[in-house]
Amino acid sequence: MGNLVSGVVAIALGVGGALLLFYVLNALAERMPKEWEERFKPYAFIGPSLAVVGIFLLYPAIQTFWFSFQTRIGTPNQEFTLANYEFLFTDPGIRDSLINNLLWIIFVPAGAVALGLLVAVLADRLLPRWEKITKSIIFMPMAISFVGASTIWLFMYAWRPPGSEQFGLITAIITGIAGPMDEPLIQISTGRLNSFALMAVMVWLQTGFAMVLLSAAIKNVPTDTIEAARIDGATEIQIFWRVTVPQIRSTIVVVTTTILILVLKVFDIPRVMTSGNFNTNVIANIYYDLAFTFGDRGRASVVVVALIVMTLPFMYINIKRFREQEAMR
Amino acid sequence: MEGEHNMAKVVMDDIQKVYPDGTQAIFDLSLAIEDGEFVILVGPSGCGKSTALRMVAGLEEISGGKMYIGDKVVNDLSPKERDIAMVFQSYALYPHMSVADNMGFALKLAKVDKDEIDRRVKEASDILGLNEYLHRKPKALSGGQRQRVAMGRAIVRSPMAFLMDEPLSNLDAKLRVQMRAEIAALQNRLGVTTLYVTHDQVEAMTMGDRVAVLRAGRLQQADSPQTLYDRPDNLFVAGFIGSPSMNIAVGKLSKEEGKVYVELDRGEVKLEVPEAALDRYPKAAEMNGAEVALGIRPEHFGPPDSVPPGQVWRNRKVELVEMLGSEMLVHYHTASPPVVTEDMRAAIDDDEAFEALQEQARTGGQTFTSRFEPGKPPAVDSQIDVGVKTEYMHFFDAENGLALR
Numbered sequence: 073m074g075n076l077v078s079g080v081v082a083i084a085l086g087v088g089g090a091l092l093l094f095y096v097l098n099a100l101a102e103r104m105p106k107e108w109e110e111r112f113k114p115y116a117f118i119g120p121s122l123a124v125v126g127i128f129l130l131y132p133a134i135q136t137f138w139f140s141f142q143t144r145i146g147t148p149n150q151e152f153t154l155a156n157y158e159f160l161f162t163d164p165g166i167r168d169s170l171i172n173n174l175l176w177i178i179f180v181p182a183g184a185v186a187l188g189l190l191v192a193v194l195a196d197r198l199l200p201r202w203e204k205i206t207k208s209i210i211f212m213p214m215a216i217s218f219v220g221a222s223t224i225w226l227f228m229y230a231w232r233p234p235g236s237e238q239f240g241l242i243t244a245i246i247t248g249i250a251g252p253m254d255e256p257l258i259q260i261s262t263g264r265l266n267s268f269a270l271m272a273v274m275v276w277l278q279t280g281f282a283m284v285l286l287s288a289a290i291k292n293v294p295t296d297t298i299e300a301a302r303i304d305g306a307t308e309i310q311i312f313w314r315v316t317v318p319q320i321r322s323t324i325v326v327v328t329t330t331i332l333i334l335v336l337k338v339f340d341i342p343r344v345m346t347s348g349n350f351n352t353n354v355i356a357n358i359y360y361d362l363a364f365t366f367g368d369r370g371r372a373s374v375v376v377v378a379l380i381v382m383t384l385p386f387m388y389i390n391i392k393r394f395r396e397q398e399a400m401r
Numbered sequence: 402m403e404g405e406h407n408m409a410k411v412v413m414d415d416i417q418k419v420y421p422d423g424t425q426a427i428f429d430l431s432l433a434i435e436d437g438e439f440v441i442l443v444g445p446s447g448c449g450k451s452t453a454l455r456m457v458a459g460l461e462e463i464s465g466g467k468m469y470i471g472d473k474v475v476n477d478l479s480p481k482e483r484d485i486a487m488v489f490q491s492y493a494l495y496p497h498m499s500v501a502d503n504m505g506f507a508l509k510l511a512k513v514d515k516d517e518i519d520r521r522v523k524e525a526s527d528i529l530g531l532n533e534y535l536h537r538k539p540k541a542l543s544g545g546q547r548q549r550v551a552m553g554r555a556i557v558r559s560p561m562a563f564l565m566d567e568p569l570s571n572l573d574a575k576l577r578v579q580m581r582a583e584i585a586a587l588q589n590r591l592g593v594t595t596l597y598v599t600h601d602q603v604e605a606m607t608m609g610d611r612v613a614v615l616r617a618g619r620l621q622q623a624d625s626p627q628t629l630y631d632r633p634d635n636l637f638v639a640g641f642i643g644s645p646s647m648n649i650a651v652g653k654l655s656k657e658e659g660k661v662y663v664e665l666d667r668g669e670v671k672l673e674v675p676e677a678a679l680d681r682y683p684k685a686a687e688m689n690g691a692e693v694a695l696g697i698r699p700e701h702f703g704p705p706d707s708v709p710p711g712q713v714w715r716n717r718k719v720e721l722v723e724m725l726g727s728e729m730l731v732h733y734h735t736a737s738p739p740v741v742t743e744d745m746r747a748a749i750d751d752d753e754a755f756e757a758l759q760e761q762a763r764t765g766g767q768t769f770t771s772r773f774e775p776g777k778p779p780a781v782d783s784q785i786d787v788g789v790k791t792e793y794m795h796f797f798d799a800e801n802g803l804a805l806r
């Protein structure tokens with residue numbers, strides 16, 4: 073009850089505060105001479121948001137960049153150094169994590185979007201009732217935290233030597249059908265492909281999200297254009313690739329970007345499933361260790377800079393796409 | 402395109418359509434569209450025109466009967482196998498493709514080679530005046546241009562038949578009139594069998610070789626526009642075709658000394674029916690004393706001195722005069738009750754207008770509309786004498802609405 077009250081109060085204060093701020097700024101603008109008012113007003117409205125973005129995003133970003141060239145940060149001996157960058161390019165742990173991050177970036181958004189699209193298309197052909205049920209089930213993982221999902225998937229993959237009772241879902245199913253397994257089908261503690269076992273968790277979590285948005289977009293594609301294509305002699309598969317997909321392209325881009333940004337921040341899944349061991353580590357995890365376990369802010373910053381640089385090409389592509397889309401309107 | 406001409410008859414033989422929810426949209430539809438013929442399917446909205454057209458296209462399953470295109474039964478063929486082109490009401494252009502790609506899409510799917518596609522797209526765009534727009538996306542075109550692209554997409558394929566579902570209804574009135582003429586000319590030039598759907602009877606009358614009138618899923622009459630106008634088979638067709646529509650009232654037929662008369666205004670007025678009308682409606686001559694639905698088109702009235710004295714309807718009270726430049730429409734009161742059957746409701750296709758008619762039926766009169774040469778308009782509320790060219794009258798059974806032939 074207390075929580076509820078403080079929650080409501082917080083919302084009221086937040087919304088009320090914002091309203092009050094804009095009201096005051098507007099009142100201020102209206103008191104100015106006409107000429108000044110015109111000039112000041114736009115800033116009165118975008119100013120607060122700019123300030124928030126500046127304080128909470130831009131400033132830390134610049135500071136991080138700055139820190140990446142510093143050593144012994146926060147002590148009187150703080151000074152310029154390139155050692156952090158040397159560390160970045162030579163440390164094998166970082167190199168492996170960067171490779172892992174790249175794999176995540178390539179495969180997770182693509183996997184979730186492909187699966188989401190598949191489900192959206194197939195569910196669209198079910199009777200309305202079954203469509204709803206199917207989509208609800210696939211959307212449900214969205215409500216589970218990354219930590220929770222990671223734990224669930226640990227159980228999925230779990231394996232015990234033959235003879236003991238198998239509580240891992242995959243192992244249990246295979247054991248039930250084909251008899252005892254001498255080793256697990258999916259190893260999260262060995263091999264180079266074990267990162268994919270971790271990525272599966274994220275794909276599982278995000279497929280529902282992709283499906284919901286893509287399904288809405290598919291339903292928005294005018295039936296007429298599909299029928300026109302059918303009359304033009306297109307097969308169902310040709311219709312999908314040449315008529316439906318191009319018309320939902322902007323949604324595909326949005327969904328991919330959103331998942332991509334989430335993937336860049338991935339941290340909890342490796343943390344819970346492998347603690348970053350067995351070649352599954354990712355940048356955010358390394359950053360966490362450097363910053364909070366070892367307290368080395370210089371090295372931590374350089375890792376973040378690397379992460380930001382990695383996102384730049386994707387951002388560039390996205391902004392370019394977005395501009396093209398806008399131009400088409 | 403021109404020259405490469407497929408022999409294609411489209412034949413519907415006793416076609417039925419029942420939708421999965423049980424709605425029967427088409428009943429026993431039999432209609433043959435000859436090779437190269439331009440047939441218009443017209444009827445009030447919801448009467449099943451689109452359903453019929455979509456069954457020809459293969460977009461809608463056929464519940465019963467046989468559909469032929471060319472000499473083949475196509476009931477179970479996909480749209481692709483039927484080799485028809487369709488123009489949609491919304492145009493259904495592919496928004497992500499340029500005009501040229503929109504037009505060439507079908508050919509590309511059919512693996513026609515690139516040069517040939519370009520040649521045919523160019524040829525179509527020449528005909529339609531789209532050359533400047535070939536690289537634009539549909540979004541950057543006006544409504545009229547989009548309509549042309551939709552036409553272009555159909556003609557580049559030189560299909561067995563064109564199917565068009567209200568292709569002009571999204572255009573403004575002026576452009577619609579222009580495109581009406583263009584499409585008719587284009588169809589004539591290409592000579593491709595065409596089935597064209599519209600709810601606009603003016604469009605139907607001006608465009609087609611033949612007009613098929615559909616009402617509530619049943620074919621009423623399929624004839625040339627003039628025949629439909631002059632010899633409607635039933636009350637629905639009579640009321641639906643023509644603008645302003647035919648005046649229809651309950652009247653009583655009587656026979657005296659070998660002459661047939663029709664009583665209007667509940668017997669107060671008695672007009673002579675000449676042989677010419679009875680030749681067209683022979684049964685009317687034998688219905689002495691019977692109440693019938695009689696119809697007379699607005700243009701079949703004239704000044705009192707233009708008809709024999711026995712055909713003048715006197716002292717009509719003027720309610721409204723519309724001056725249209727080339728003609729003058731005069732609306733005046735009569736005491737003749739309107740016909741308020743389901744036929745009429747369907748023909749009027751406007752529930753409010755029909756309720757107004759029912760109201761008039763209760764009060765025992767209705768408004769007639771006459772078309773006169775433009776001249777000095779009579780004053781509203783004044784009384785005029787109207788000459789009735791009874792030789793052009795139409796007679797229908799008051800109960801079942803069938804023409805009395």
Ligand SMILES: Nc1ncnc2c1ncn2[C@@H]1O[C@H](COP(=O)(O)OP(=O)(O)O)[C@@H](O)[C@H]1O
Nearest residue numbers: 420422424426445446447448449450451452453
């Ligand atoms: N998919 C459908 N399911 C059930 N009834 C339908 C469906 N499509 C159309 N109808 C019904 O069939 C009748 C004819 O529809 P339609 O062919 O679209 O008419 P029109 O094109 O003449 O306006 C209407 O009563 C309509 O409600």
Ligand SMILES: [Mg+2]
Nearest residue numbers: 450451452566
């Ligand atoms: Mg329709």
